[in-house]
Amino acid sequence: MLSFAFALAGILGPIGSYATAGPLACSNITSQLGSSKVNTQKLSLKYHTSTEYWSTTQDAYKPSCIVYPTSAEDVSVTLKAIRVADSRFAVKGGGHNPNTFFSSVDEGVLIDLSSLSEKSYDPETTLATYQPGGVFGDIYDYFIKYNRTVVGARLSGVGTGLALGGGMSYLSPQYGMACDSFRELEIVLPDGEIVTASNTTNPDLFFASRGGGGNAYGVVTKYTVQSRPVGEFFAGIIIYAFPQKDTIIEAIGNFVRYNTDPKAAIIGTYEKLPTPDLNLNIDEAIIMFLVYDGPDPGDAFVNFTSVPHLISTTGIKTYPEVADMPVSFATEASRGNNIFRVGVHRADNDEYKNALDVWRNWAESNKGKYTLLSLDFQPVPKSLTDASKAQGGNAMQMPDGPWFWLNYLLTTPPGMSEPDYDAIQSSFRDMVASTTNAEGLPLFINDANRDQHPLSTFSTYEKLQGIKKKYDPDNFFADKTGGWSFD
Template identity: 80%
Template sequence: MLSFALALVGILAPVGSYASDPGPSACANITSQLGSSKVVNNRFSLKYHESTEYWSTPQGDHKPACIVYPTTSKDVSTILQSVRAADSRFAVKGGGHNPNDFFSSTDKGVLIDLSKLNKKSYDSETTLATYEPGGVFGNIYEYFEQFNRTVVGARLSGVGTGLALGGGMSYLSPQYGMACDSFRELEIVLPNGTIVTASNTTNTDLFFASRGGGGNAYGIVTKYTVQSRPIGEFWSGNLIYAFPQKDTVADAIGDFIQYNTDPKAAIIGTYEKLPTPDINLNLDEIIIMFLVYDGPDPGTAFDNFTSIPHLLDTSKIRSYPEVVDMPIPVATEISRGNNIFRVGVHYADNDEYKFALDKWRAWGEEHKGKYLLLSLDYQPVPKSLTDASKAQGGNAMDMPDGPWFWLNYLLTTPPGMSKTAVDAVRSSFRDMVESTGNAEGLPLFINDASADQHPLSTFSTYSRLQEIKQKYDPDNFFADKTGGWSFE
């Protein structure tokens, strides 16, 4: 009984009682400066539980010494300085959608939860929009809809704003470029705690690197000022196909990637493998097309998809917030699990879209029982997108002219699987993706990449990004004390 009582005291004790431990020491200092209302260290509290929920559930196994909820950039500065002084580990959490270990989670360190940084504004004279990093894009879209405007961001409402720092693919990207291309000014708290503004005229190197060049690698972004975009009605929906159309749909996707020239038309082509037996008929496989047109009438833009026999067609006129709720409003939440991403990149003028699909399908058949869900997503990068990016100054990816495409590979392993088994299936999954190769000269998409793929090294701007990283994080504080993309 005494040992239980002591253990309970250890869990609930004030963080200051562990002054020799970097995490609790940092937490005690932060609490003394920001007040106890902005710090949570009780692991049994609902607030602690909510902040340690992630889309990739293993990230929630990491237990921070405390969770801090800044409400201003000055708070973020104070937190970083306290973390530095204690030599503690830390992590920055926005929407918590990145599945890479320690990218937004920390064990025994300080978790900086940005959810209270959620202010938004719109200037009708300049048409510029601002939003802070807390919350998810669905909430941001709903706010700007009252002005008949939106911002370029995620394609699922439940994804956080950190997506934009990684590039950010949107249904509007064929017209306006990546999410990061719309940045006009960023407020950033540097690793040393200094609060700066980065734009095309101030701290221009930092602004360049923050547009798709490594997320929060150079500091913590506390406010985005972006070019907003006009918004109206969308023709959109999901087409769902059964196994007999598997190759027909792949050909239609390949044609769309190569030949579509309408920047208002956007797709995601998704192949899903289920753990059920296929009985040699591919009964375990479905195809879901996401078709989105900026306007009420797509004309012939999607004829090569709608002409293929399908099981279900949900297309109708929607508002933009409704578009990003396809196929269902809680898609992000219900897809939580032991998830990992990997990414591939390919040119459109060959049969690589088929080659990768065949490799993926064969792997899925060979590993039945070792996954809960297996998904392959085709994400076109048309020339209209790369032209729009270049017209706004380009981004850290230095995107070559389209058309080309990214492939997102998702693996969800079953609950209760041993770590040894999970590691083995992930290793095999990695080998399968690597066997499909990647096109030389094209960047991997860091929003969908696994940390071991070292996506930044595929950027033509990599050496420049390394120099910028060294300039703004000279003592490797961020590199050593939190997770993130490798610059080595």
């Protein structure tokens, strides 16, 4: 039976302007789902946990209520109630995206997907299913008992929404991006309809959902993906002091250009700390994440392992251990006032070295205004783009590798005044914008700031705009959440 508010809406239309929209939506949802699935107690531990984010700037936003759906039907009811009340809302998986209002909301409805956590494996088809609740570490732990895994995040604490934005994995050089392994998605559309998206059912929606941005076209409530075999990995972290920084940067460039072993994967992370330089270079280090699918990497990493270093944790690991590698210096592991920006560069020239110089100069000019500054090198080898194409491609329609993304991370001190915070963010934005990105290559949604408009760098942008209009014709998701722009 429809609640009074639903019935009244049939006469008056959306009634958010006649009452406080968030509380009204919460009341409607509670009447439909029951109080056990709706939390309005802002002082409760559960509420507090749901409003914690990797980027702590999002912690300040307090929803009118938090909904914990346990099925696609619950999500459908919730979206319909939000629409009737004309309320703002957000959908939260792992809460790792630092863009404001992408998974946070103030005085609206927060849909927390943590209770959607079922997983399964079919040994006959080798297909795996998982729901969006929890983090990839939980998923890896589940599938390892079958000697299988899925292509997902490189760190265990990252949520499943990463896959909708592409999803770079240590397995990507072999199997493509995380979204390339999708075989079927259960999606709740903006109007509340529950549909299946695959290559044969709603194929346009399926295409857009593979790397076209999380929660842009609906709420994914179940993933069916191609699982992958896993055994032992040679993996670990190597940390280098400042005298080796240029040697390692050169080794990263050579790896991007010349490595052809799809089992070998790296992330190179250049860290700058706020400590005074004193001409001693004690404020910087480079951390290499090295992962090989197999116990013997041969000479795949020799350009890194042969360089003098401070710390090495390399050795034989299981895949869950790879995702749990010691990450005290890794940017993704630390909550804070974090923000991402992204760049993209080709492997056949040295344009990235200009970006590196610009970044280094900015770091020196802004001492004391950050607690951590990081520049991450993320290779996209040809084996990755070939694997993507072999599975039908994704929303990026990735051009042939090799090329690479640069991820810029800025962590600012807590307690900064609003003018100081705005000034450093503006300066950081301008610094990244001043670097030269390669034409014809897509920006990586997972690492992009909203004002970079990453979707507009996709060759498929016009196609994605049409799909967005088809499945969200009145811009409900675009107007009521803080997601990617299709304008």
